[in-house]
Amino acid sequence: MQDGRYAFRGKKHLLLPLLFLLPQLAITVVFFFYPAGEALMGSFYMEDSFGLSKEFVGLDNFITLFSDPSYLETLRLTFVFSLATIVLTMGTALLFAVLADQVNWGGTLYKSMLIIPYAVAPPLAGVLWLFLFNPSGGVLTELLHHFGYTWNHKINGNQALFLLIVSASWKQISYNFLFFLAGLHAIPRSLIEAAAIDGASPWRRFRTIIFPLLSPTSFFLLVVNTIYTLFETFGIVHAVTQGGPSKATETLIYKVFNDGFIGLDFGGADAHRHGPDLPPVPLRGTQGDLLGQGTQYGRKERTGKSHRARLPLVRHRHCALSPLYSAGRHDPHVRRAHRLHAVVVRRRVPQELHH
Secondary structure (H helix, E strand, O other), X not given: OOOOOOOOOXXXXXXXXXXXXXXXXXXXXXXXXXXXXXXXXXXXXXXXXXXXXXXXXXXXXXXXXXXXXXXXXXXXXXXXXXXXXXXXXXXHHHHHHHHXXXXXXXXXXXXXXXXXXXXXXXXXXXXXXXXXXXXXXXXXHHHHHHOOOOOOOOOOHHHHHHHHHHHHHHHHHHHHHHHHHHHHHHOOHHHHHHHHHOOOOHHHHHHHHHHHHOHHHHHHHHHHHHHHHHHOOHHHHHHHOOOOOOOOOOOHXXXXXXXXXXXXXXXXXXXXXXXXXXXXXXXXXXXXXXXXXXXXXXXXXXXXXXOOOOOOOXXXXXXXXXXXXXXXXXXXXXXXXXXXXXXXXXXXXXHHHHO
C-alpha cells in the first residue's frame, strides 16, 4: 500500500530536495555556524576595548580562564544552579502531570492553567518572583517574617540563588508538564488497571510501570532543561540579581556578559562562552542512542552488557495480564510490560501457581 510519499532516487533527482533544504541550511549557517565559528576564532585573540585591533595569543585566554579562581567558583555555582533547577522543574512537572491525568471533571481547565507560565518571558518570570520576595514588602517576604525568618536576597547570596532557582523552575515547569502528560497518555491503561486489579499500590504502579515507561521522555527533558539552565536563564539573572550580591549568582552565561560587555575583554569572553557548550554534548549523543534504539529495562551482568530483565512470565488465572500476553505474546512491548508486571504479582501468588 502506497502512502503518497515520493522517493528521490539517483543523482539526477538530488537537485530538487537540495533546493527544498537550501533555505533552512542558509539560516542555520548564517545564524548558528557562522557566529559560533567567529566566537571560537575570537577566543584565540586579544582585542582592544574598541575592537579595532587584535593580537593572536593562542591558548593564553583558556590558560588564564582555568587558572582564575573566580571562574572555577562560577563553574561550581552554575552546576549547583542547573542541578537544583532541573530537579525542581522535572519533579514538580511530573507530580502535576500525574495529578492532572487523574482529574475527571475540569481537567482541561487545570491543564490550561498549568501551561500559562510557559508564555511568560524569562525576565518577566524573574520580576514576578522578585515582587513576591521583595524585602520591602513582598507577599512571601511578609509571610516569612511572620514565622520569624528574615529575607533579604540583596545581601544574602544563598537567598538570592534560591530566588533564581525558583524563578527559573517556575518558568520551565509548564514545558515539562506538557511532555510528561503526553507520555502518560501514551501508556496503555490496561497495564495500570491490571496492576491495580492484582493489588499493586499506587506508588508501586508508578515505580514499576509508569516511571520506567516515561524514561525516554524524562531523558529528553533532562537534555532540554540542561540547555535551558545554561543558556536561557540570562534574562532571569539580569532582571533579578544582576549576578549579585558579590557575584553569588553569577552563572557562566552571565559571566560572559560581564566580561565581554562590561569588562570589554572580548577574547576572554569568547573563551568563557564555550564553557556552557560542553555539558550538553554527551547528553545529546546519549539521547540519540536512547531514542533511536529504544529503552532497555533490566539489570547488568558482571560483563557490563545490559539485557532485558529475566523475570518469570506468570501465566495463571490470577494475573490480569495473562489474556493480554496470550493475545500479543509476540509483541516485544507486550512482553516487556508483562515482565514488569510480573514483579507485582510474583510475591503475592503461591509458588505452585507459577507452574
